[in-house]
Each structure stands twice: as C-alpha cells, then as structure tokens.
C-alpha cells in the first residue's frame with residue numbers, strides 16, 4: 001500500500017492525553033473522538049488534517065494511557081499512517097489492532113516540516129519527502145505484526161482461532 | 170544463564186521450559202479486567218468474535234472507576250453498557266459504585282491479583298500488581314477482548330532492567346520518591362518495552378502500599394511491567410486475602426539483566442515531577458514557593474491507607490491555606506472505612522479538605538476537581554501531561570502525599586518539614 005499525503009509534524013513524547021484528552025472519553029464514536037484529536041497540543045490541527053494525510057512524530061509517540069481511543073481518533077481524523085522515530089508499547093499494539101499503520105523511521109522527522117508532501121510505501125518501507133527530495137527507509141515490521149496485519153487485526157486473528165472456517169472471507 | 174522473575178512467569182504461562190528476551194510467546198492469562206472507559210470498546214470487539222461466553226466468568230473483572238458515579242449522560246451510558254454486559258455474560262467480579270473503587274487498588278485488595286500470575290488489564294496502570302510478584306501489564310481494548318475470549322494473549326518477552334535500592338529511605342522519603350527518582354534518571358522512555366524489576370534491602374522498609382506506588386509508575390518510564398520479588402511483606406499481605414491458590418515465583422540467581430542501576434535510599438529526598446512530564450524530576454525544595462491552587466491526594470498511585478496516614482500526620486491540627494483547595498479521595502470503600510476508623514477522615518475535614526467518593530476523580534481532568542486555565546495543582550497521581558487535569562494552560566506537579574499535604578497547608582509547594590517544624 002502506498003500512501004501519499006501532506007505531512008503533519010508533532011514532537012517527541014506526544015502522550016495519549018495530547019492525542020485525545022480523557023474528558024472526551026465518554027464516547028466510542030470515532031467521528032466524535034476525531035473532532036477533539038490533538039486539541040490540547042495544537043487546537044486547530046484536527047480541522048487541518050485531510051483524509052490520507054501522514055503524521056510524522058518523534059520519539060515515544062503515544063506514551064501514557066492504554067486508551068484505544070487514541071489511534072481510533074487519529075485514524076478517524078483522516079491520518080492514513082504514522083511515521084515516528086519510536087512508539088510507546090501499548091499505543092503500538094493498539095494501532096495495529098484497530099488498523100492504523102505505523103512505521104518507524106529514524107531520520108524522517110528531522111527532514112520534514114508540516115505541509116511537506118510525503119509518500120510512504122507500507123510494504124517496502126520506502127519513504128519519500130517529495131517536497132524536499134529526500135528518501136528514507138523505515139524499519140521492517142516485526143514478523144508477528146505482519147501476521148496480525150495479514151489476519152486483519154487481533155480480533156480477526158482470534159476469530160479464526162476460536163471458530164475455524166468462520167473467519168474466511 | 171537463568172531467567173529473571175518476569176521471564177520465569179512468562180515461560181510458565183507459555184508452557185515452555187524457558188524464554189528469552191525478544192521472543193514472541195502466547196501466554197495463558199490468569200485474570201483480566203477493564204474499566205468504564207476501556208470496557209465499552211472491548212465489548213464491541215468481543216462481540217465481533219462471536220463467542221457465547223467469556224473464557225472464565227470468574228477471571229474477568231469489570232470496574233466502573235473513571236467516570237463513576239457518572240458525571241454526565243454520556244458517561245452514564247458507558248457505565249450502563251458495562252453493567253449490561255456484566256449481567257448478560259454473568260461476570261462474577263462486576264462491582265457497582267459503593268463497592269467499587271479504583272480497579273488497580275481494589276482488585277489487589279480483594280486478593281484477585283496474585284504472585285506468580287499473569288494479569289492483564291485494559292488500563293496502562295495495570296503494571297501496579299507487579300508489586301505482588303506477578304507479571305501484570307496494560308493493554309488496549311482489542312487485546313482485552315481477545316483475552317476475554319480466549320484467556321490467552323501474545324507478548325514479546327521483555328528485557329529486564331533491575332533497580333537496586335540500598336540502605337533505608339531517609340525521613341519523608343516514600344516509594345513515590347524512589348520511583349520518581351528512577352523516572353527522572355532514565356526518562357519517560359528509559360524502560361520502553363522492558364520490565365523494571367525493583368530490589369534491594371531498602372524495599373524491606375517499604376509497606377505494600379508504597380511498593381504498589383513504585384510498580385504503578387513503571388509505565389511512566391515506558392515499561393511493559395514493573396515487578397518485585399514476593400518477599401515476606403508480600404506473602405503476609407496477600408495470603409489472607411488470596412481468592413485463588415497461587416505459587417510464588419522467584420528469579421534465578423544467575424538471571425541476566427539488560428542493565429542494573431543502584432541507589433542509596435538514605436541519600437534520596439522528597440521529590441516532585443514538574444510540569445508537564447513525569448520525567449522532569451527535582452527535589453521538592455527546588456520547586457518550593459510556587460503558589461498552588463489545588464492539592465489532590467488519591468488515585469491508583471497514592472490513594473491507599475498508608476498514603477492517607479502520611480497526609481494526616483502532616484495535616485493534624487492544621488488547616489488548608491485559604492487560597493488553596495485540598496481534595497482527598499480514598500481509592501476504595503475499604504480504605505475509606507479504614508480511614509474513618511483511624512479518625513483520619515476527621516483530620517481531613519477539620520483541615521478543610523473535601524473528601525470524595527472512591528473513584529479516579531480529578532486524575533484525568535473529567536470531573537470532581539477540574540483545573541481552570543492558569544491554575545496549579547500538586548497531585549499524588551502519576552501523570553502531569555498538558556491538559557491531564559483540566560485546561561491546557563493548567564499545570565500539575567506530582568508528589569507523594571506528605572508533600573501534597575504540606576503544600577495544601579502552606580498554599581505553595583512545600584517540604585513537609587517546613588510545616589512540622
């Protein structure tokens with residue numbers, strides 16, 4: 001899958017309260033969560049994101065709580081994939097489970113500003129900042145993550161385990 | 170080479186002789202739980218799996234603790250969905266307000282988290298139970314749904330960082346200060362994907378309550394789990410309340426650690442994490458004098474009886490500063506009752522504090538003490554991220570209960586000795 005979109009850059013250690021403040025966790029509706037995505041970090045950001053855009057983050061993205069509402073809000077806000085230097089572990093699992101692709105890349109963050117046009121090849125890990133003409137490589141996905149993605153997420157994976165023959169399609 | 174405590178527990182639950190860091194395993198889960206915020210998402214995913222029952226009705230807990238008592242109609246709907254799911258699937262450990270407290274505190278108190286077990290919760294502070302010598306970790310709602318369905322979950326075996334505390338903690342130094350010191354040193358991602366194991370003779374001077382504070386905040390260094398050996402303090406505490414048989418597990422003497430850090434507990438002092446990261450930690454005297462609007466004593470980090478005792482020692486015969494508010498929230502009904510029996514509640518009321526119903530309350534800025542713009546709070550909780558307790562321009566300092574109580578009296582960040590001298 002190749003994603004092409006506008007980059008939105010956030011810093012290091014962006015926490016789940018910055019992604020979706022807990023005061024809004026009174027709903028599980030993705031659209032309602034998306035409206036408040038990043039509101040304490042950058043109040044106008046959610047409104048500027050267009051479907052297909054790419055989030056470029058620094059170290060330890062998604063630190064803090066286990067709220068799955070965080071990747072859900074990012075995805076529903078229109079972000080097609082996230083490229084960060086590194087991720088907090090619960091966020092990492094959650095994003096794969098809800099179908100938000102994540103890539104790890106050491107040098108894209110420094111080479112990118114918000115508004116740049118970026119393309120990301122999810123399979124090969126090749127990332128191009130088309131605005132600046134730089135090319136970057138994402139770390140390969142851990143094998144089990146590929147298995148999970150191929151299965152369609154943890155829930156599909158479990159469905160196949162507990163009810164063989166039912167998870168086919 | 171032998172295995173660490175975390176590795177041994179995971180190997181036993183994966184049904185294999187041994188595991189090594191980095192390995193992917195599928196492990197049996199002894200107990201799992203979710204709260205009123207994470208459970209509704211987990212239910213949706215669980216129902217997609219399409220099973221008629223959870224893997225074991227006695228090994229799933231549902232605890233409405235975040236927005237309970239409900240703060241508005243939307244949170245009431247979420248609490249109702251938890252209640253309905255619990256009835257529909259015959260969940261044994263579902264607790265209504267009045268019986269429920271903060272999940273991480275209550276489930277251990279009830280003897281539902283046990284040494285040697287694998288415990289998974291849809292809440293990041295599930296790492297708290299590691300103080301009992303369990304492998305306990307937080308996951309998201311989909312993973313929790315998978316556990317509810319199968320009683321199993323995949324894990325990457327973490328490397329272990331070992332933190333050894335020598336000596337005896339100095340006066341006013343508590344478990345909170347030990348863990349803040351560590352997070353300040355290694356940073357908010359210093360233990361990312363790893364296990365944090367706490368050890369050393371200083372732990373012998375810490376109550377169970379203080380130990381829970383330490384493992385509770387392992388997540389603030391990015392850790393997968395925090396853990397301690399189940400020594401005599403643990404076994405004395407857990408044995409009379411255990412609801413299942415358990416087998417304590419101990420590390421091999423030749424276990425391999427990714428790194429070992431040593432501390433002299435005698436040299437530590439009361440600390441605070443300053444806005445807006447649990448990783449920016451300074452001695453309380455460095456922040457002394459900052460005017461404070463609100464102090465909050467409670468949460469899964471520091472809302473236990475020992476915390477309330479320490480706070481009451483500072484507050485006894487004193488009153489909260491006229492320009493400051495103090496909220497005290499016992500983490501569970503049992504702690505509330507104990508505090509009443511020990512007359513701590515009277516001390517708090519006499520001082521001018523508000524006593525809240527057992528709940529997470531202001532910790533996540535949703536209700537019961539939300540901060541206005543520009544306000545400053547000293548809180549015994551675990552996170553002080555921007556907007557965590559209210560307006561994005563409010564600021565939160567994290568401390569132990571003694572510093573929070575002293576600060577409430579002085580109306581500015583204060584060392585407990587300032588109040589008691």
Ligand code: SF4
Nearest residue numbers: 294468469529532533
């Ligand atoms: S008290 Fe705070 S940190 Fe603990 S479970 Fe509740 S919201 Fe989370």
